[in-house]
Structures are given as structure tokens and as C-alpha cells.
Amino acid sequence: MAELEVNGGVVVYELIGPEDGEVLTVTPGGRFSKDYPGVRPFAEELAAHGKRVLIWDRPNTGASDIQLYGASESHMRAATLAGLVTGLGLGPVVALGGSGGARDSIVFAIEYPELVRKLVVWSIVGGAFSSMSLASVYVLDEIRTIRRSGIDGILDLVGRAGSWSDLVKANPRNEQRLRDLGAEEFERVMWRWFEAYVPKPNEAIPGVPDHLMRGIDVPTLIVRGGEEDIDHPKRTSFEVHALIKGSRLIEPPWPEDAWERAQEARDAGRGSIFDPWMKAVPTFLDFVAEPARPTGVFPSDPA
Structure with missing residues (x-):
């Protein structure tokens, strides 16, 4: 178990995959640790394709130190991830995040653009009910x-x-x-x-003003929310896509009701809420492998 002190607290982390592999950071949602079922297998599958994958116990999860500071918990975690990436000499990285980890990764890209090469987010929380x-x-x-x-x-x-x-x-x-x-x-x-x-008309996702998302300037892949997923609404994925210039919105690589069925499986002791992530590995790897566009140049811009 590796540890690094970041912003006054010890953070537990693990690097999986070859040392010379391109670095991907994986951030789950909830207050779930890097060892929560579904997280590690997802990271290991990415690493099996030559990537070096950082999984970590965010503050207030797993074995890391409790920390309480920042404008929101996501802002605190983004600052922690920046400290990890910088302290370990890993950046710039491809930041991947699902559910609350999507919000953490978006804030990370906003606050620390120099540390992010690409951004991949899915199961994004937004709207009145889920917030x-x-x-x-x-x-x-x-x-x-x-x-x-x-x-x-x-x-x-x-x-x-x-x-x-x-x-x-x-x-x-x-x-x-x-x-x-x-x-x-x-x-x-x-x-x-x-x-x-608290839901606000100028925040598609909790605690992040829309104008800040408009400033994200890295290739971004967004997975559309499920049709009936009230925790990660379809509408929110479209709003985030509209705000991040040049982002790509794709159909989910898992069934429309994957979140609901994964919750049922977890409650029945037959699986994890993060199990569907494995279906996205080929899609995510294809996106990571694409040549990075120059900063400030978007797919719709003339060559």
C-alpha cells in the first residue's frame, strides 16, 4: 500500500500497469475506495492494454486520511488528485471518472488544466433530484x-x-x-x-458554475446518461456536452438500464454498481489512443 501526503493528509494509492505506460487516473463515485468491487478490475483491464493506471482512496474514503476543506468535496478531491499527480511526477494524465468521480475529474480539469491531457466522464450527476x-x-x-x-x-x-x-x-x-x-x-x-x-440555474452539475466548464480545453469524451437513470440523468450529459466545446457525446456502451440493474445485483449480493464499466474499456482505450489535438483547436474548426 503506497502513501503520499497531500495538503496535510495521507492519501493511499496504487499504480497498476507498466511503468512506461501512458498514465490514466480512475476516480469512482460515492465514498467508495479504490478496492470497492468493480473499480480494480476496471483499472486492471486498462492496464492490461499497456496503460499505467492510478487508483486512489480519495479523502474520506478507504484508508486515506479524513480531510475537510474546499468549496465542495469534489474541489477538495480535485486538489488532492493534483497533489498526487504532481508529487508522483505523472502528469499530464488522462482523467477518467464515473458518477461523483466524473464531477471530481471535471473540477480537476478546470482547476489544473496543465495536468490533464484528455478527459473521460460518465454517469454524471445533475439536476434537482440527483443533486x-x-x-x-x-x-x-x-x-x-x-x-x-x-x-x-x-x-x-x-x-x-x-x-x-x-x-x-x-x-x-x-x-x-x-x-x-x-x-x-x-x-x-x-x-x-x-x-x-443546492440546485442552481447556472450549474449543470453540483457546485460547478457553467462558465467554468466552458473553459475546459482538452479532448473530452462524455457517455450519455441512461434513459431512466434518475441519479445520472440523460439531460445532464447533454448539458455538459453543450458546455465543453469540442467534446464528444457517445451512446452508452452498456444497456440503458445498466445502473438500475447493477444496483439490484449489488443489493442481491451478485455484483457491484461499477461492473458495467468493463463494457466501456474498448471505447475508452480507442479515445485515449487518438492523437491529441492542439490546444484551442476543436473538431469543428478548419484545419
């Missing part, structure tokens, strides 16, 4: 609990996104990190992160 759903999963119970029971209550809190006590079990120093942070600062950060999930 408000995320608030209920990641911050609302935390705000209620910290106000009522302080850090002790947070350590006892079990929610749909997992528990803070799980992070302590995976990394015992996390308990002291929470206690050192204190209830007042914990609540202050939760309110700030909550604001990112």
Missing part, C-alpha cells in the same frame, strides 16, 4: 448530528454513504483527526459543501 439526493446522502445527516451530538455523534453515525467510524477502522488516526478538527469547523465545512448541492 438533492446527494445532499441527503453526504451532508444533511452530518449537519443534524454534529449540532446535536458533536464529534462523538459523527463517529456513531451510519448513513447510506457509509460511516465515519468505518474510516477510523481502516485508518485509526482518523479519529484524532476528526477530534482535532472539532465540531465547529466540521459543521462549517458541511454547510459549505451543502451549498454545492
Whole structure:
């Protein structure tokens, strides 16, 4: 298990594949670790085709240190990924992200364009329902609990996104990190992160103003959202495509109801919500292999 300190917290990561391979970063959604079912097999399949793939426990996932700062959790994670890429001498990279990892990767491309060669995103969260759903999963119970029971209550809190006590079990120093942070600062950060999930007319995805996405200037591949996927709406994928100039929107390489069926399989103990990602490997590799266009030149521009 490799570790690197980034922005005051230890981040656990792993590099898979040949040392001379082109570097791809893989970022899943939720508060799921690099070892959550479906993530590693996806990375290993990419690595089997000669890529060097970075998987990592984002802050507040897996065995990495708990961290709470930034305009949103995605902004914090983008800053962490930048620290990893820079600290390990990996950039510029191809950033791949699904669900919350799509948002993290988009923010990474906005904030650290010099570190990104290409961007691939899918299962993008956006719109009122999915944004408000995320608030209920990641911050609302935390705000209620910290106000009522302080850090002790947070350590006892079990929610749909997992528990803070799980992070302590995976990394015992996390308990002291929470206690050192204190209830007042914990609540202050939760309110700030909550604001990112409040739907706004100028934000296709939570916490990211549209005008910032218009500034993304790298080849970008976007997988269209599923027809009935209320967590990653079809509409949002079109909005992101419209905002990122020169981006390519493709039909999903998995069934339209892949997200719903993967949830059913997970709940029945027969698979992972990330299993469908494997179907996208050939498509993603083809996109990565395409010659990179010069900065500022888009497919519709004259040669």
C-alpha cells in the first residue's frame, strides 16, 4: 500500500500497469475506495492494454486520511488528485471518472488544466433530484448530528454513504483527526459543501458554475446518461456536452438500464454498481489512443 501526503493528509494509492505506460487516473463515485468491487478490475483491464493506471482512496474514503476543506468535496478531491499527480511526477494524465468521480475529474480539469491531457466522464450527476439526493446522502445527516451530538455523534453515525467510524477502522488516526478538527469547523465545512448541492440555474452539475466548464480545453469524451437513470440523468450529459466545446457525446456502451440493474445485483449480493464499466474499456482505450489535438483547436474548426 503506497502513501503520499497531500495538503496535510495521507492519501493511499496504487499504480497498476507498466511503468512506461501512458498514465490514466480512475476516480469512482460515492465514498467508495479504490478496492470497492468493480473499480480494480476496471483499472486492471486498462492496464492490461499497456496503460499505467492510478487508483486512489480519495479523502474520506478507504484508508486515506479524513480531510475537510474546499468549496465542495469534489474541489477538495480535485486538489488532492493534483497533489498526487504532481508529487508522483505523472502528469499530464488522462482523467477518467464515473458518477461523483466524473464531477471530481471535471473540477480537476478546470482547476489544473496543465495536468490533464484528455478527459473521460460518465454517469454524471445533475439536476434537482440527483443533486438533492446527494445532499441527503453526504451532508444533511452530518449537519443534524454534529449540532446535536458533536464529534462523538459523527463517529456513531451510519448513513447510506457509509460511516465515519468505518474510516477510523481502516485508518485509526482518523479519529484524532476528526477530534482535532472539532465540531465547529466540521459543521462549517458541511454547510459549505451543502451549498454545492443546492440546485442552481447556472450549474449543470453540483457546485460547478457553467462558465467554468466552458473553459475546459482538452479532448473530452462524455457517455450519455441512461434513459431512466434518475441519479445520472440523460439531460445532464447533454448539458455538459453543450458546455465543453469540442467534446464528444457517445451512446452508452452498456444497456440503458445498466445502473438500475447493477444496483439490484449489488443489493442481491451478485455484483457491484461499477461492473458495467468493463463494457466501456474498448471505447475508452480507442479515445485515449487518438492523437491529441492542439490546444484551442476543436473538431469543428478548419484545419
